[in-house]
Amino acid sequence: MGKEITKRETDYSQWYNDIILKAGLADYSAVRGCMVIKPYGFALWENMRDQLDKMFKETGHQNAYFPLFIPKSFLSKEAAHVEGFAKECAVVTHYRLMNDPDGGGIVVDPDAKLEEELIVRPTSETIIWNTYKTWIQSYRDLPILVNQWANVVRWEMRTRLFLRTTEFLWQEGHTAHATSQEAIDETKLILDVYATFAEEWMSLPVVKGVKSISERFAGAVDTYCIEALMQDGKALQSGTSHYLGQNFAKAFDVQFTDKENKLDYVWASSWGVSTRLIGALVMAHSDDDGLVLPPKIAPIQVVIVPIYKGDEQKKMIDEKVKMFMEDFKALGVKVKYDDNDNNRPGWKFAEYELKGVPVRIAIGARDIQNNVVEVARRDTKEKTSVSIDGLANTVAVLLNDIQQNIYTKAKNFRDEHIAKADTWDEFEKLLDSKGGFISAHWDGTAETEEKIKELTKATIRCIPLNNLQEEGKCILTGKPSKERVLFARAY
Amino acid sequence: MGKEITKRETDYSQWYNDIILKAGLADYSAVRGCMVIKPYGFALWENMRDQLDKMFKETGHQNAYFPLFIPKSFLSKEAAHVEGFAKECAVVTHYRLMNDPDGGGIVVDPDAKLEEELIVRPTSETIIWNTYKTWIQSYRDLPILVNQWANVVRWEMRTRLFLRTTEFLWQEGHTAHATSQEAIDETKLILDVYATFAEEWMSLPVVKGVKSISERFAGAVDTYCIEALMQDGKALQSGTSHYLGQNFAKAFDVQFTDKENKLDYVWASSWGVSTRLIGALVMAHSDDDGLVLPPKIAPIQVVIVPIYKGDEQKKMIDEKVKMFMEDFKALGVKVKYDDNDNNRPGWKFAEYELKGVPVRIAIGARDIQNNVVEVARRDTKEKTSVSIDGLANTVAVLLNDIQQNIYTKAKNFRDEHIAKADTWDEFEKLLDSKGGFISAHWDGTAETEEKIKELTKATIRCIPLNNLQEEGKCILTGKPSKERVLFARAY
Ligand SMILES: [Zn+2]
Ligand SMILES: [Zn+2]
Numbered sequence: 001m002g003k004e005i006t007k008r009e010t011d012y013s014q015w016y017n018d019i020i021l022k023a024g025l026a027d028y029s030a031v032r033g034c035m036v037i038k039p040y041g042f043a044l045w046e047n048m049r050d051q052l053d054k055m056f057k058e059t060g061h062q063n064a065y066f067p068l069f070i071p072k073s074f075l076s077k078e079a080a081h082v083e084g085f086a087k088e089c090a091v092v093t094h095y096r097l098m099n100d101p102d103g104g105g106i107v108v109d110p111d112a113k114l115e116e117e118l119i120v121r122p123t124s125e126t127i128i129w130n131t132y133k134t135w136i137q138s139y140r141d142l143p144i145l146v147n148q149w150a151n152v153v154r155w156e157m158r159t160r161l162f163l164r165t166t167e168f169l170w171q172e173g174h175t176a177h178a179t180s181q182e183a184i185d186e187t188k189l190i191l192d193v194y195a196t197f198a199e200e201w202m203s204l205p206v207v208k209g210v211k212s213i214s215e216r217f218a219g220a221v222d223t224y225c226i227e228a229l230m231q232d233g234k235a236l237q238s239g240t241s242h243y244l245g246q247n248f249a250k251a252f253d254v255q256f257t258d259k260e261n262k263l264d265y266v267w268a269s270s271w272g273v274s275t276r277l278i279g280a281l282v283m284a285h286s287d288d289d290g291l292v293l294p295p296k297i298a299p300i301q302v303v304i305v306p307i308y309k310g311d312e313q314k315k316m317i318d319e320k321v322k323m324f325m326e327d328f329k330a331l332g333v334k335v336k337y338d339d340n341d342n343n344r345p346g347w348k349f350a351e352y353e354l355k356g357v358p359v360r361i362a363i364g365a366r367d368i369q370n371n372v373v374e375v376a377r378r379d380t381k382e383k384t385s386v387s388i389d390g391l392a393n394t395v396a397v398l399l400n401d402i403q404q405n406i407y408t409k410a411k412n413f414r415d416e417h418i419a420k421a422d423t424w425d426e427f428e429k430l431l432d433s434k435g436g437f438i439s440a441h442w443d444g445t446a447e448t449e450e451k452i453k454e455l456t457k458a459t460i461r462c463i464p465l466n467n468l469q470e471e472g473k474c475i476l477t478g479k480p481s482k483e484r485v486l487f488a489r490a491y
Numbered sequence: 492m493g494k495e496i497t498k499r500e501t502d503y504s505q506w507y508n509d510i511i512l513k514a515g516l517a518d519y520s521a522v523r524g525c526m527v528i529k530p531y532g533f534a535l536w537e538n539m540r541d542q543l544d545k546m547f548k549e550t551g552h553q554n555a556y557f558p559l560f561i562p563k564s565f566l567s568k569e570a571a572h573v574e575g576f577a578k579e580c581a582v583v584t585h586y587r588l589m590n591d592p593d594g595g596g597i598v599v600d601p602d603a604k605l606e607e608e609l610i611v612r613p614t615s616e617t618i619i620w621n622t623y624k625t626w627i628q629s630y631r632d633l634p635i636l637v638n639q640w641a642n643v644v645r646w647e648m649r650t651r652l653f654l655r656t657t658e659f660l661w662q663e664g665h666t667a668h669a670t671s672q673e674a675i676d677e678t679k680l681i682l683d684v685y686a687t688f689a690e691e692w693m694s695l696p697v698v699k700g701v702k703s704i705s706e707r708f709a710g711a712v713d714t715y716c717i718e719a720l721m722q723d724g725k726a727l728q729s730g731t732s733h734y735l736g737q738n739f740a741k742a743f744d745v746q747f748t749d750k751e752n753k754l755d756y757v758w759a760s761s762w763g764v765s766t767r768l769i770g771a772l773v774m775a776h777s778d779d780d781g782l783v784l785p786p787k788i789a790p791i792q793v794v795i796v797p798i799y800k801g802d803e804q805k806k807m808i809d810e811k812v813k814m815f816m817e818d819f820k821a822l823g824v825k826v827k828y829d830d831n832d833n834n835r836p837g838w839k840f841a842e843y844e845l846k847g848v849p850v851r852i853a854i855g856a857r858d859i860q861n862n863v864v865e866v867a868r869r870d871t872k873e874k875t876s877v878s879i880d881g882l883a884n885t886v887a888v889l890l891n892d893i894q895q896n897i898y899t900k901a902k903n904f905r906d907e908h909i910a911k912a913d914t915w916d917e918f919e920k921l922l923d924s925k926g927g928f929i930s931a932h933w934d935g936t937a938e939t940e941e942k943i944k945e946l947t948k949a950t951i952r953c954i955p956l957n958n959l960q961e962e963g964k965c966i967l968t969g970k971p972s973k974e975r976v977l978f979a980r981a982y
Contacts, residue, residue, distance in 0.1 A: 030565070030621050031609065034558035039637060042555045062530035063537065067522045068611075068642055068658050069581075072588070074521070076597050086588035090560075091599055092611065093584045095646040097563070097577035106567050108582055108608055117599055118522065120559075120583065120611070130521050140833065146530060151559055151642065155586040167559050342631060 724926020
């Protein structure tokens, strides 16, 4: 089978890759740093995407689609932006191939060189603000609340499945507003949408905060983020929402006349989450037997495995299952009856455990006599005998319970791994013992932040929203500080 | 307003562009040949995509995602394939930009040249079959029924909004089978899905057929297609489904052991429809006042416009509308109440006509006294006074009627524009008078096909499925023929 998974204790990083490859979420591809998202992984992404999309639409956003390519000159119109993205981009320079006149197969046609190179979008602020210029004249054209689901490319040198790939899928919202306050409100609204999605759908507790200057998005005035904690004590940035001020409006000369007929530059936000969230999901909840999926986003919520000898027993089970399958479907439960003859029940049990299916129901001939089935939950591995009467309802309640339990477990872990450090010694010890978030004073300078990173690999994950204002001294320099920030080693 | 639309009679091509730009479906972009799909156009695409996706899933397909980039060497592994796609592709040659050492802004970093160039996928057979090689060992791994929704790039020299753009959105199905028959069945199953979708959802009558050799997909054994007729008498290929035989399995060495433990190459199909369908929709149904959308895929099915003087009347109307809005929503009707104060009713009427909203309801203070509203249907422009009692039900029935009527109208037009030609003279006269599909005998050679194209710009659109076998003589060469084929000028 080759389905054994490395244990977390043995090699956390290998455990992560094993789960993704063996549960069938994704595969490596022939293209450096790009992955193939397999059907099971994509079904998971679809569930996540559809829920997020619903939440965006409920908050007044619409989808649109902008070009994959960005003219090179656009990238450099916003000074900070080009610094952040020029170093890692895929550049299209030609538009035709030809047969090698020397017989060496097909080669790039030197006559088909583009006058201006095109960049495969690493993010779309520039091409979108160049378009918004033609859409916006007056305050009546505002706000624009647009999102797109798209692929983007960043030429990362070191890649990890889902966490950091050359191409990835994401959504990017790009909004335009008449006032600064409106743009800030939008930025925060989306941060709340992301946090609600992470906590209620992915069972993933997150800290909401704002980034330090050095960790800001290239071109933003402020970057808000949600930060989650993985089981190895490292943090993972799971979504960002940027207040862009008038930076892109100025770079692309997008002005509007306000109600008083005065010209002003437009205010902006942008925000995104990506397939990286799947990496977060795997690292936060899974165990040494495989994936553990929150029921609300699981492609299969319940799997039913028949256990039988001979056709007569099989037929009896089939009939029974057919009856309660209808009940499951009526309740909107995603249920699969796996009566594939090629695999034995034990193999199926391991397979669905590996795939993180929240509930497994085993049903045999004797069970039917007793009017019961065996229900196993993936999160706790508990097995119970459950009456067939009202089975679908019982399981629906159980699914909610599992959703909640996965969250509580992750929340408890996270809460146990937030600690205060008041000295450099404490800080280093915490990092090297249990990891997690460390709440510590910092003098507010980029130099100190950089030095802490060099010394410990820990970075400032965020300054939590509504942070307690508290006098203190920087753990590294001893200089005065007005609040603690959250440090962690991070993905 | 600048919302006037060129009449079809005056300039059909300009009429088409006017509708797309002024109804807010799409916009030109700064990138040559690429368009921006605006929120209204994208909402239309979402409805089409979601329905197709549902139909794919109901027929056993799953979604996945494969890399955007294809190594150059992959493209040339299938001989016919490279001929078809190498001439029009975007080539990534570098992966980094840098500041020009001579101070000329940012330039491509010459040190960041890729060892092997990457092609932005024009279609994904090659990268997918390279992946399938690792997924398939035995007949137990088959069939693979996978689809992906993706963007693709073909470097077209002459582009048209939706009909032919450098980048476009589409779905591409790629299936793998243990037998030739299974792959052929799959190819035809999908052709039926496409035809059903076109006819029942887009109200677009189509001819199902198979392509002549010269019009085949590069790498296919057989290309099946659906062909629709536009109002100017030109045909538009609206979807293709390819039986690939073992061509790609051989090119990528994908073999499997069958039930008898014998090694064989895997059999394949691939199939796709794209945002081009939106172009077909516009050209088939719209009129000189704008879009006409079939209710089943319209982003807004019903718009309600209040007509009032003063706040008191407005309040009374609001209350009434609130009541029947609930009924609409309960029936799943997509309804919008446009009580925006900035625009007058007459402006709104024209705007929603332009946008093709199937039903418009106008409601004034006197209407409420009479317990009626004015209902206008977009397709026929008929207006009727309808009782507020049971309004939602009445309108739901009307929406079905409109869906059917748009189809019937297009079907009648199409049927009136299929004609037989038995001589070259008839053939040319038909083409230059009413256009449409011309059913004529052809000697079966690529040379004659090419010559007819040179002389008339007409191409063989397809050999219809279940075509009548009938002896005859080629309209051009007079050589013997066993069946008629459908010719047309086409987009
Ligand atoms: Zn711990
Ligand atoms: Zn005609």
